[in-house]
Amino acid sequence: MNDLNPMADVASGGHMLVLDERSTGQEQLIAGMLGNQISAGGAVIVIGASIEESMLTTLVMGCQVAGREADLLVVNPAKPATSHTYNPVLHSSPANIASQVMNFIALQDDSTDQNDAGTGKLLEAIIACLQLGNIPYSFLDLGMFVMKPDAIAALAGFIEESHPGSGALFLLDSALEPFRDAGGNICPSLLKAQYSGLAGSMCMLGTGRLGEIFNSYKPDLVLHEAIVAGRVVYLAAPYIGRGAAASNLRRIVIANLADAVGRFVDGQKAPKVPALAVFTDAGGCNDPSVERLLAAENEKFMRVVISAPSLDAIGQESIDLREVCLSRARSFVFFRPNAEATAQLYLKFLIQDGGPGTGAMAEQMLAFTATQYIAVTDGCNVQWGDARAAHSAAKCRAAVLPRPERFFHEPLTGADQFTQTVPV
Missing domain, CATH: 3.40.50.300 (P-loop containing nucleotide triphosphate hydrolases)
Known part of the structure; x- marks a missing residue:
């Protein structure tokens, strides 16, 4: 030995x-x-x-x-x-983000089927539209979208004007069907019944200390870029x-x-x-x-x-x-x-x-x-x-990290133009 x-x-x-x-x-x-x-x-x-x-x-x-x-x-x-x-939800595929983020919905109401495919499809469609429009977004925006019919309608209007007939717009229209009332309008109560737990979790990740890290439209760390750059x-x-x-x-x-x-x-x-x-x-x-x-x-x-x-x-x-x-x-x-x-x-x-x-x-x-x-x-x-x-077992002094230079976003440059959030 x-x-x-x-x-x-x-x-x-x-x-x-x-x-x-x-x-x-x-x-x-x-x-x-x-x-x-x-x-x-x-x-x-x-x-x-x-x-x-x-x-x-x-x-x-x-x-x-x-x-x-x-x-x-x-x-x-x-x-x-x-x-x-x-910002871990910014660059992954819409389906992957939606399936992962939907795990945040707490299964507290047995009468609500939180695993219904339509519930995740709406979130996936919103993300697909944001990515198609090259619109940066964060956890906080996702939480706001699923609770604000006006934000979803504004996004749909933006995509319809900039990318008419796109697959993402069709996906959004289809995913919204279960959430429309008799008059064809997006119903706030139907959204709340499905997404209130998700909205709370997304707001938690997008505000306070966590928000200082995750609520960014131009994050320092983008994993695929970090791998390429070594x-x-x-x-x-x-x-x-x-x-x-x-x-x-x-x-x-x-x-x-x-x-x-x-x-x-x-x-x-x-x-x-x-x-x-x-x-x-x-x-x-x-x-x-x-x-x-x-x-x-x-x-x-x-x-x-x-x-x-x-x-x-x-x-x-x-x-x-x-x-x-x-x-x-x-x-x-x-x-x-x-x-x-x-x-x-x-x-x-x-x-x-x-x-x-x-x-x-x-x-x-x-x-x-x-x-x-x-x-x-x-x-x-x-x-x-x-x-x-x-590896030497010698004791080393604790590492001292400098304060990174923070990038501050111009307002209304991303999904905040629809959700009225405040990115860091």
Whole structure:
């Protein structure tokens, strides 16, 4: 165990699942991977529930060493003064945005079918019209549109004049049918019955500290542009609310990232250094978009690393998420297991059925230090490594971020001309 390859070549093993019940080795391994990625000039996207000081320091120092300080973007809703702006609903597909945003409607009224297809179709049609008209919008605008018939009518009139006969306008007319009264007018009470919960959630995301980050028509961070430009991004997507709805914002962020990668798969040239996406909290991955990200064809554009304490911890978040990770990740990295049963579980990934040496390998894993690990790629390439050798454990001073230069919008330059909102 003294001749361990510091990185064990795990960084080149495609999409990866890293399991560490103590998190010490996992953090050092990921820090080493991030440092190597930054020094190679590649794009980095780190997504977590909050900004962790040690991770932020790793990114700041990596950028300083590589002379890439200008590439760093930090989205931190907890500290708007030093955060860059980000609008996750601005550039994704209308259908994707609508399906994700509709999750915000609280299922409090059993008499209302919040899953009715028409409910989501109206939001999708509004977004399609906004994108067709090249009209920037935000969470706050979406919340206002679905509660203000006058705003929807004004948007329809704008699109009819600028893009007559367009598919987006036809989609909007069709989606509005269930919300018209006997006189053919858009009915406020019908809109309110379906969208009051959504409007409240969108206003929450578009005002206050969150609004300082998300309510932007010209955000600092556009994920597909950041990947092309090789930017280094640390994005905090916090839990909002309680229960199943708490991770809705994170689902929108993941969907936005999946759409960004999809742009490359659909025709962009693969970069010399594929982007590296790191999810520091597996709970934030509980979304079908993660399955899209972990597709094998994406590896030449972006490698995805998902870190978690254990398979059980992932399963507690979502059985589907665990199955996606196990079926789509090409590399697995296991740090020291806490129990014999966990070691035996890891062996199922490391040794083919009937293979020799299971007892000795289990003993080796149980004797690991906190930073030693064993990795397997493509089900057969097994390597041993030590994360400590890949990343110095020396203590670093906390990173100090400058206040970004904020872009202020001219009034009535986007969807605010219809909704009367105030973008930052």
